[in-house]
Amino acid sequence: LADLDPEAARNSTGELPVQLAQKTRQLLVRGRELLGRLKGLSTNLPPADAEDGDLWTAYQQTVVLTELALRSVQTFPSGTGEQLRLCQGLELGLDLVEQRTRTLLAILDARQRQRERLETLAHHLAALVQGRPLHLKPFEELAEALLREAQGGEPLRWQAASAEQPECWAAAHCLNTAQLMARLARLDLEWRGGLAEAVLAALLHDAGMAAMPAELLGFDRLFKDEDRRQMEAHVGLSAEAVRRLAPQEAWLVDVVRAHHERIDGTGYPTGARGPAIPRLARLLAVCDVYAALICPRPHRAALTPRAALTETLLEAEKGRLDPDMAQLLLEVSFYPIGSLVELSDGAIGVVVATNPLGRDLSTPVRPVIRLVRDENGQATARATYVNLAQCEGRHIVRGLTEDERRDVLGSSSWYL
Template sequence: MLRHISIDQLRMGMFIHELDGNWLDHPFWKTRFLLARPQDLQKLRESGVRSLWIDASRGLDAIALTSAPAPTPAPPPAAAPTAAQLVTPVARVELQAELPQALKLLAGSKAAVAAMFNDARLGMAVDPARVTEVVTQISGSVLRNPSAMISLARLKRADDYTYMHSVAVCALMIALGRAMNLPEEQLMQAGTAGLLHDIGKLAIPDDILNKPGRLTDEEFRTIQQHPQEGARILIDNCEVSALTLDVCMHHHEKVDGTGYPFGLQGEQISLFARMGAVCDVYDAITSQRAYKSSWDPAVSISKMAEWKGHFDPDVLHAFVKCVGIYPIGALVRLESGRLGIVTEQSERSLLTPKVKVFFSTRSNMPIPQATVDLSSSQCTDRIIGREAPEKWGFRDLHELWAGPNSLPD
């Protein structure tokens, strides 16, 4: 029997069925468990949770704790909303306004994905409601300002890659879907597919996944098994759509037929799998890994455009419109000789973002930081090219656009 109680009524031995409120407001990534540890009870009382549902058939009932007349049983929770109902209109905000919320959300999403993947690793079912919850929160941030989430997710630490990559691809898939004018329900499906696309890497030994040197042919063949392993894990442990299974299985296919695991080509690859291929590669090459350094985001976009036969040209074009020719965090050289970091995209043109300048190539010296809006009619400067941060010995450039302490926990 489900019963709705206040946090003050919660006692050891109760079986928690569902916590009310935003999942970011409490420290638990699994909301159905027997309350058997005093420290968990203390955490819940100190959290933002004010009420919750317990299952009296699986634990202590609140009525047994009091001689007061039994309250009228509360109705069971309403049916879960559909994906379309979860995506509601959201007002767009400036990048700097969304960054703090996106940073908090990234940390929470990483922990949630880690818990889900650990459940799958142990052969346990992954809670579809929790997957939907995470995707919904990420979608909200992307709708408010897509640059915040997808730019911060790129800053992941190498040892966080597995889980943060899933979060990043989820955000990128939603942002790309918006750029392609997909219906709202399909945005949620795209996000879910992005979140779970690499779950098959759970079946690949860590010493191969994180090998610092070149893979042997045998090791690479092992890596190539992860799409099919992922589909197996999803079928066995998750309630997911055919679309999510498709992206998991086919996000390494290439339009020219040279991808894996089946060598599909062109229209044989679904639209969402073609979207997944672009998002997966972009996040991979712009991320720091145990075996390679990250690429500058603008360089990454340029390189991806050069890989003929790898991506669907229309999907890649939509992706560039989404993240920009010069994405947030790209180091660029201006005609004036100044170097700067792209801090915000322009709605007028992909070529005229806002740039925070901080260095002069003419004096080879730092200059006072200033933000230049290249789309302004009063601005006479322009971008003439990309620059590699390592060429100049620059480090921690993300602090120029995201601020200090902006690496996701």
């Protein structure tokens, strides 16, 4: 609209009312400011063909919404009263645009922080396994930041990295494991008072993976014995790196060294059993397994949260993982915040908050849901929230797959 200047717009289109009400002019100015903010965003968006290119689509949709809202002024009558009535709709449209713009800004900021966090940790892990001088403080600060996010109720944000860059691969897995540890350790009576230390152990537990050959991490088939031995060597590399980093923290070295031990003695490197495995290492093993399952690997796709939970609980049932530690997953990951789920009446929604869960897998899970489609399959016009804990006869029947998520949400999946 010719930079949204009323006079210029009138001259270029000949369609604006002869007399613009003050409210209409104010909304045009607000629209110009919103378009300016959107223009500033364009240089920071990922390409449309990138893995998170749906942000670009969402950006384009938001620009179109803004233009449509502003062009509606061309249909306004000259009468002030009629204009003010129509301004209500225009204002609602601009409110929606502003909300989407704020969300885009927040997501871009969060993703930038995640990228920087991943790159920084990857750099530190590479330096650590290479024996370069390094202080414990950066790891402690990151552990505290992850704890603050968990305590603030932020959702789990799983990160993935290519096996072609072992240090980034290791950093992504350590971050994922540490995020989960930040939420589980508070549920364990022994470690409730040492949350920062527990998260620190998770951040460092797979440092040795940064030294693994890229071709080994990228295997899409079963390991041969020699390959397995090489991979298992990462535990010793991790423990030695942590010993150099924090020689006074013997407990930390012991936990890192034991995170692949198993309750039934089938783990490595020593085949320790049951109580001989440090308690925190048993909890770390659960976090490590779940975090690996929830992310893609060269030989398999990422599991859904429910499938990853089931696999982890089965490992405990077989006697490999500590069952008490594995049960803690029920508190955070049955349907994590952000999961897209189908309800018993056919409605579809996104988990936005959790309620305390029982220990019985057969008991319906009852988090808080934001509906995106009603029971008739129609998209919801306004945000509608349902607390399943307060709804008799309404419960989750399944979680939707990533493909189904994109089919349901399309390019709006970024928004949720």
